[in-house]
Amino acid sequence: MRHTISVLVENEFGVLTRVAGLFSARGYNIETLNVAPLQDRTVSRMTLVTRGDEHVIEQIKKQLNKLVPVIKVEDISHTVHLERGLLMVKVKAGGDNCEALLELVEKYDAEVIDDHIDSHMIFEFTGKVEVLDNVLIELEPFGIIETTRTGPLGMRRGVQGFTVD
Template identity: 85%
Template sequence: MRHTITILVENEFGVLTRVAGLFSARGYNIETLNVAPLKDRTVSRMTLVTIGDERVIEQIKKQLNKLVPVIKVEDISHAVHLERGMLMVKVKVGPDSSDAVLEFAEKYDAKVVDDHIDSHMILEFTNTVDVLDTILSELEPFGIIEATRTGPLGMRRGSKGFTVD
């Protein structure tokens, strides 16, 4: 089963290597990983997606909690939470296809971040991972030049935050 794990870590040199090394040493795969500092720049938040049964995920959480720079770990997969990813895609356009690409972008509330109606457009989408997969499929007929995307960011719903206590 797919699990989304949020981790608060001290924002210091080598933390990402230590977390990735923990997974590598135990033969676990990181499907996606996003890291960014919080408002308190001494702390970063990681959102990590991995695959495993409950026993494996419990082991991962225990091992993560043993790492010195790790402050807090939570598997939000079974909690009511939101996940969003971002996709940037460069598509071919010409005078006869630019309107259709713009209509497509509007359908999914995309931002046009670079517009050259005689050659290409770069569109930015934010949505669930499944919807981003659908968007990529639906853009194929236009001609995808290049695409890049994040893994999902996750956050529990409700008024309580995942913060340093």
């Protein structure tokens, strides 16, 4: 089963290496990983996606909690939460396809972030990972030049926050 895990860590040199090393040493795979500092720049939030049964995920959480720079770990997969990803995609443009491309962008409430209608366009899509996968399928006939995307970022719903207490 796919699990989204949020981790608060001290924002210091080598933390990412230690977390990645923990996964590597135990033969676990990180499917996606996003890291950014919080308002308190001494703390960063990692959102990582991995797969495993409940026993494996419990082991991962226990091992993460043993790392010194880790402040807090939470598997949000079984909570009511929101997940969103970001996709930037460069597509061939020109001729008759510009209007169809712009319709697709509007359909997904996306943004045109670079517009060269004679050669290419770059779009920014945000949404559920599955929706972003569908966007790529719909853009394929236009001629995808390049893509880059984040993995999902996740946050529990409700008034409670995942903060340093």
